[in-house]
Amino acid sequence: MKLIVSDLDGTFLDSNHEVIEENVAALKAAQSKGMEIAIATGRNYGNVLALCQRAGLKPHVISNNGAFVYDKNGNQIKAIGLDKDHVREALNWLNYRKYFYTLCTDHFAYMPANAHTILTRDYENAINHVRKMTPEKLKEGIDVFLTLDSAVFVNNFNEVLEQGFVFGNISAITLDDDKLRHGREYFSNYTGMSMTIAGKDIFEMIHPSASKGNALEALTAHLDISLDHVMAFGDNYNDISMLQRVGFSVAVENAEDDVKKICKYVSLSNDDKGVAYMIHKLLG
Secondary structure, eight states, X not given: OOEEEEOIIIIIXXXXXXXXXXXXXXXXXXXXXXXXXXXXXXXXXXXXXXHHHHHTOOOEEEEGGGTEEEOTTSOEEEEOOOOHHHHHHHHHHHHHTTOEEEEEOSSOEEEETTHHHHHHHHHHHTTTTSOOOOHHHHHHHHHHHHTOTTEEEESOHHHHHTSOOOOOEEEEEOSOHHHHHHHHHHHHTOTTOEEEOOSTTEEEEEOTTOOHHXXXXXXXXXXXXXXXXXXXXXXXXXXXXXXXXXXXXXXOTTSOHHHHHHOSEEOOOTTTTHHHHHHHHHHO
């Protein structure tokens, strides 16, 4: 084993999106034995970097669902952004249908200035469709998005698009099952962008050539490590391209069934410290 790579939300983090100290300790123990460690996530690099610094971790990072790859010293290895005309068309579609979304570079997540209102109205309009949620849980869910380290609130996305940024992904979130299904169906057939799924209330658009799997290949080539010597952890559909390519694929117990089916191992759930459990089990 030469490299351990883990997804964040639903895998390395608990269900409240908080760091699990046992998982951190397991990765540090692997590093102390000479192994490389990496995070592969839909979050942007700036957000991951802040989270890892607080946890005392120094991993390589695959961010924005594979659009960006950074080594552990902060050097960019790969970047593949969305075409801005496609971004503009997608945002217009989402705006017209009142979806909440973020437009992400490697360091920032640009959100509508009225994001809280959009998310609250989305829930209220979906009251007959959405899974039961208390007002407290709704507030917690909204706060997860609005308090991201890299969040930037904007009134005019055209001004953002005119900048020379590389946009790695668009993330759309809705608590309405009908809107969720409609959005996923529309963007799954959208020319010029690929859609990926990282959670039950979300769908994301990335460049057709971007994926965690392709990004992991770029990282392992940079490190001169065979994919056969990589252990990868995941829980959702956006992890499949990565899990299919490694020698040691691990799904946490709370993973989607389709993810479990393609993995060599199934560990404990994220809340039961599944990453740490499997690292200790396989590495001793």
